[in-house]
Structures are given as structure tokens and as C-alpha cells.
Amino acid sequence: MLPKSESPNTPIQVEPKRKFFTSRDWAGYLFSAPLLIGVLGFAIYPMIQALIMSFKKSTGLFGGDWIGLSNYKYVLTDKIFWQSIYNTFYMGILAVVLGVSASFILASLIHNVPWLKWRNFFKGVYFLPNVVSLVATSILFTFLFNPGSEGLLNYALGILGIGPIGWFTDPAYSRFSIVLMTLWGMLGYNTIIFIAALSSVPNDLYEAAEVDGANWFKKWFYITVPYLKPIILFMVIMGTIGAMKRFTDVWLIGGTAGNPAGSLMTGVLYIYRNAFLSSQMGIATAASYILFMFILVLTIILLLANRRSNFD
Amino acid sequence: MNTTPLSPTAKLGQGKNEKVRSMKKAQLTGNILLLAILLLGSLIMIIPFLWMVLTSFDWQARLKIPFPPRFWPEEFSLKTYKLAFTNIPMFKYIINSLLVSVGVIVISLSSALLSGYAISKLKFKGAGIVLVLALSTMMIPFEMTMIPQYLLFSELKLLDSYWAFYLPALNFAFGTFLAKSFIDQLPSSLREAGIIDGASEFIVFFKIYLPLCVPILATMVILQFLAVWNDLLWPLLALQTPDKYTIQLGLAMFSYNKDLPLPSVIMAATTVSLLPVIITYLFLQRYIVESIALSGIKQ
Numbered sequence: 001m002l003p004k005s006e007s008p009n010t011p012i013q014v015e016p017k018r019k020f021f022t023s024r025d026w027a028g029y030l031f032s033a034p035l036l037i038g039v040l041g042f043a044i045y046p047m048i049q050a051l052i053m054s055f056k057k058s059t060g061l062f063g064g065d066w067i068g069l070s071n072y073k074y075v076l077t078d079k080i081f082w083q084s085i086y087n088t089f090y091m092g093i094l095a096v097v098l099g100v101s102a103s104f105i106l107a108s109l110i111h112n113v114p115w116l117k118w119r120n121f122f123k124g125v126y127f128l129p130n131v132v133s134l135v136a137t138s139i140l141f142t143f144l145f146n147p148g149s150e151g152l153l154n155y156a157l158g159i160l161g162i163g164p165i166g167w168f169t170d171p172a173y174s175r176f177s178i179v180l181m182t183l184w185g186m187l188g189y190n191t192i193i194f195i196a197a198l199s200s201v202p203n204d205l206y207e208a209a210e211v212d213g214a215n216w217f218k219k220w221f222y223i224t225v226p227y228l229k230p231i232i233l234f235m236v237i238m239g240t241i242g243a244m245k246r247f248t249d250v251w252l253i254g255g256t257a258g259n260p261a262g263s264l265m266t267g268v269l270y271i272y273r274n275a276f277l278s279s280q281m282g283i284a285t286a287a288s289y290i291l292f293m294f295i296l297v298l299t300i301i302l303l304l305a306n307r308r309s310n311f312d
Numbered sequence: 313m314n315t316t317p318l319s320p321t322a323k324l325g326q327g328k329n330e331k332v333r334s335m336k337k338a339q340l341t342g343n344i345l346l347l348a349i350l351l352l353g354s355l356i357m358i359i360p361f362l363w364m365v366l367t368s369f370d371w372q373a374r375l376k377i378p379f380p381p382r383f384w385p386e387e388f389s390l391k392t393y394k395l396a397f398t399n400i401p402m403f404k405y406i407i408n409s410l411l412v413s414v415g416v417i418v419i420s421l422s423s424a425l426l427s428g429y430a431i432s433k434l435k436f437k438g439a440g441i442v443l444v445l446a447l448s449t450m451m452i453p454f455e456m457t458m459i460p461q462y463l464l465f466s467e468l469k470l471l472d473s474y475w476a477f478y479l480p481a482l483n484f485a486f487g488t489f490l491a492k493s494f495i496d497q498l499p500s501s502l503r504e505a506g507i508i509d510g511a512s513e514f515i516v517f518f519k520i521y522l523p524l525c526v527p528i529l530a531t532m533v534i535l536q537f538l539a540v541w542n543d544l545l546w547p548l549l550a551l552q553t554p555d556k557y558t559i560q561l562g563l564a565m566f567s568y569n570k571d572l573p574l575p576s577v578i579m580a581a582t583t584v585s586l587l588p589v590i591i592t593y594l595f596l597q598r599y600i601v602e603s604i605a606l607s608g609i610k611q
Contacts (some may be wrong), residue, residue, distance in 0.1 A: 021437065023513075024436060024513070025434075025436040026436075027430070027434055027436070027513035027514075028431075028434035028435070028436025028437075028439060029430075029436060030438075031427060031429060031430035031434065031513075031517070032426070032427040032430045032431070032436075032442050034419075034423035034426060034427070034482045035423050035424070035426070035482065035484075035485075035488055036427075036442065037443070037447055037482050038423060038479075038480065038481070038482025038483025038484070039445060039446050039449050039483050039484075039485065041479070041480075041483075042457070042461060042479065042482070042483050043449035043452055043457060043483055044449065045460070045464075046456075046457035046458075046459075046460035046461050047314065047452055047456065047457055047460075049460035049464075050456060050457060050459060050460050053459070053460065060463060061463040061464060061466075061467055062459065076567065077553040090488055095455065106353070108345060109349065109350055109549050110347060110350065113343070113346060113347065113350065114343055118347060118350075120598060122350050122354065123598075123601050124597045124598070124601065125354040125357055125358065125437040126353070126354065126357055127600075127601055127604070128357060128358075128361075128590075128593065129357060129360075130604075131336075131538055131542075131589050131590070131592075131593050131600070132542075132586060132589065133542035133544070133560050133586075133589075134540070134542065134544065135542075135544055135560045135563050135564045135567075135585075136563070136585060137580045138587055139563070139567050139578060139579075139582050140360055140361075140364050140579075140582065141360070141439055142567075143364070143367075143377065143575055143579070144360055144363070146377060148336070148379075149379065150376070150377045150378065150379040150380070150381055151377070151379035151381070152359075152363055152381045155379075155381045167335035169518075184356075184357070184360070186350040188357075189604065189608070192601050192604060192605045192608075193604070193605055195605070196605040196606075196608075234608075237408075241453070244453075245453055245455050246457070247545055248544045248545060248564075250566060252564055252567065255568075262604065268455045268545075271455065271459075275459050275462075276549065281459055281463070284459055285459055285460075285461075288455060288456045288459065289456070291455070291456075292452075292453065293455050312499075
């Protein structure tokens, strides 16, 4: 719409560079102000406030007596907290390992369908549960996983002579059932990211390998997997972080006690319980910092592991 | 992308030997097998929905799921839906959810686009610091800051109002990142030309760059809508009067506090709660899938 401004005979000098901040700088600050207010007010400030509160015995934002590390001591010696960490990790590791490998296989299958229409159809269908809220998913699966023989899954298994299984009511199965439900809901997310990544693998690599006589497994193992490693790592990290924050489904299915028998008590549920049921804000914020440290350490370990294997 | 194009019109040389033909045949069998496996998997993904929707019309399932479980109700009835709507103010909750979603989308996208544009094209002093600062807050889980945020809104007397959603929406760092990467690809000469013509920075942004940003805006709308519509934890903390509940919170509260398990009534309510998202998905499916793939790779 406008000619390029690079013409040398432009007489107008727009920004006299005399002041430290040019008008362009000021415009930049003005444009970034909403973001900065958001970042400072609703991320950095609460993060610092949470740290302060974790050293206090308080029920509100301000005030309360400094009690040093007592809150941390309380949390770290609380059996329920360790159980919640155990449960969180149990479900998290299982969901990440099963989820990433299943979606990788699924993505490879869909990627190899030669018809575009079908590929899009499968992407659409497998991704569908992902747009469904966790509330709806949890409600739906409470009925599907009904412990009686009238539950759809138990009925189907009953035909095979298995069951009935107390999916969400038997502490031996409850965590695994949550993982199954998560898989159903999240499978499509990883899958479409994998599909996008698979289509970015340069084709000539495969062609070169074919010339060298590589079979499909060798091609998969020596080209596809190394090429997708950063994506796999990304998914493992995001999956782990997500799993550490599990709340909605376990709260709806197991209540604030993490029933059955505390097997569905998770880290965030522990924080929620302490903060909003017993108003122990100090204990809750201390627990949230400990949980955050777990997430941080896990992420660093994963990144380091990846770096090391890259050097090999 | 397409590894083995199998076009039916591809003419095999007539004189070609049987080997090629049998290879093609084996490939076709393989592809059909692949299709069959994937279709079976699709069925597993769909069955829970199908069962829920069909059971939601089953009047006999209002108190207890019938045994043996069935897909097709013996008597189709809309009474379950009537019960759902009389027990749960669904319309109100959906309107509330829309109010929250639209507000959050408008605020978060404005903030993201303005800051993304500023970082990309205004290159003000400290732009890099702003970007790094914003991106590093993406590492902070919401669950960590929710307690101080709850107490902060309680101090401000803004709990139980939608400001508790709108204000934090200012921090949409991922959106800033998406906008910045997108605007990086637009030419800077547009801005320079606009400035020379005497337009202000804001007019340049608003009249020249904003219209070009529609694709990335659409992606951000999708990401934010799904996130806000489906969220439970923050509404659970921030909203107290049932009148203000979002649809997820309303549904969760009804199913959480139930004394009687009302299977088909709850399923009817759940089906209704899913309608807006599912309808959007049906129309924008490919777009949504692409947005998610893009956001996953960008992160």
C-alpha cells in the first residue's frame, strides 16, 4: 500500500535520537504495559507472596507470625503428604509412559495411511476427547467404570468371564483407572503433535536408507526415533508437569479425602485440602513450594538426561 | 508427507511382470489392515460418547443404569433433559461461561498481541527482558500461585466476580510468544511507511498489522476458549454464589453433592455442557487440530 521508505531522498527524519528513551521506546512500554501488569501482579507477586506465607502461621494474605521452617517440617513429616506424592508419581509415570508410547504408535499408524481424507478423519476422531472437559470426562467414566456389573466396561468384561472390578472404588485399581481415563482423554493431543513432527522428517533420509537396504524397523529406529527425540522429550516433560498438577478428576471421583483409602490423594488435592478446608494457608503454600521443587528437579533431570544421551 | 501414494489411476505398465502387481496387492492389503485397526480404535474413542448421549434419553436410567447395560433406550424421552434443566440452571451456567470466556479472550488476546507487536516491531529498550520475563512465568504452575491469588482477590473484594478471571488474563505469555513469532515474519517496512505518513504507533498497529494477524488470533482464540471453558479449579475457588457458577463448576457441584445418583439426568446435563465445544469442534475441527499441533511444537 505504501512505497518502501528506503528511498534516499526522504527528507523527514522521524526520530531525533537525543533522549535516552525515544518515543518508539515509550510506545513499546505502553503496548507491553498490560502484559507486564499481568506478569507482575498475577505470576511474580503471588509466587513471592506464597514463599513468604510458607514461613508464616497465617490464614490471610498479610500478618501472621513467622514460624521459620515449621510448615515445611509439618508437610515433610505428614504421612498423607508422602502418600499424595506417591500417588501423583504413580499415576504420572504410568500415564506418561503409556501415553507417549501409545500416541507414538498411533501417530505412526495414522501417518502411514495413504489416503489424506482418512488421515484427517482419524486425527479428528482421536483428538475429540481432548476438547471435552475433565469434569465431563470424570462424570462419564464414573458411569462407564461403575463397580457393579451394570457398568459398561464390567459388563463387557463379564462376558469374557472377568470381574466385576471396582475400578474407582477398589484402592488396588483406582489409580490405574484414572490413568486409563487420562489416556482416553489425552491420547489425541500427543498424537497430532507426533503426526506433525513425523511429516517433517525429510523424505530423502528414508530414500537413502532404502537404497542401503534398510527394512522398516531399521528406518524407524535409526531415522524416525532420533529425529523425533526432541518432541518425545517435550512430551515427557509436559506430561510430567501436567501429571504433577492432577486435581480435577481425582477431586470429582475421590472427593477431598482422595478415596478410596486415600489412593487418589494427589499433591494439589493435598494443597487444596489444607488451604480451603482447614484454612492452613502456611502449610498449603509450603506444600506447593515442595511440589514445585519436585517439578523443577524432574524437568532438570530430564533435560540433563537428554543432553547426556546427545553427547554419546 | 505422503509416503506411499496409491493412486488408482496410476497405470501399471501392461507388460510389467506379476511381481509389481502382487507387491501392489500386498501393499493394498496392508493399508486396509491399517485402516481396520484405526477404525477399531476410533470406535473405542467414540463408544463412551455414544453411550452417554443415548443413555441420556433413557427415562428408565434416571435412577439406576439398567442391567444389562444397553445403548438403545427402551423408551426415548426428553424428560431426562427437562429434569436436568429444572435441577441445574444450565442456561444460566452456559451464559456465565460465555461471559467468562469472551472476557478472558478479549483481554488476553489484546495484551498478547500488543506486547507481541511491541517486542517484535517497536524493539524498545528491554524488549528482550520483557519477553524472557513473561516466558519464564510460564514455568510457574497455576497451582502454586492460586492461594495468594485467591487471597489477593479476596482482599480486593473481587472474589465471586468475573474480574477474578479477567485481570489474570492480562498475563497470557504464551500468546505474546505466538504473536511475536508471527509478527516477526511480517515486514517492518509497513510500520516505517505508516510512521512517515504521519500515523501514530497505535494506528499503525491497529490499521496495518492487526488485520494481518487474523490467523494467529484465530489460533489463540481456540486455545484460550478450550482452556477457559473447560477449567474447573479456579472457578471452584473464585466463585461462591451458585448464580455465578460456570457450566463446569455447576455440573461438578451437582454431581459432587448428589445424594441420589441420577445417571441419565446427569448424562443429559453433561451432554448439554459439551454441546458448545463439540459443535465448535465439528465446524473448526481441522483448524483446532492444527492450532494444537502448532502450539505443541512451538512450546
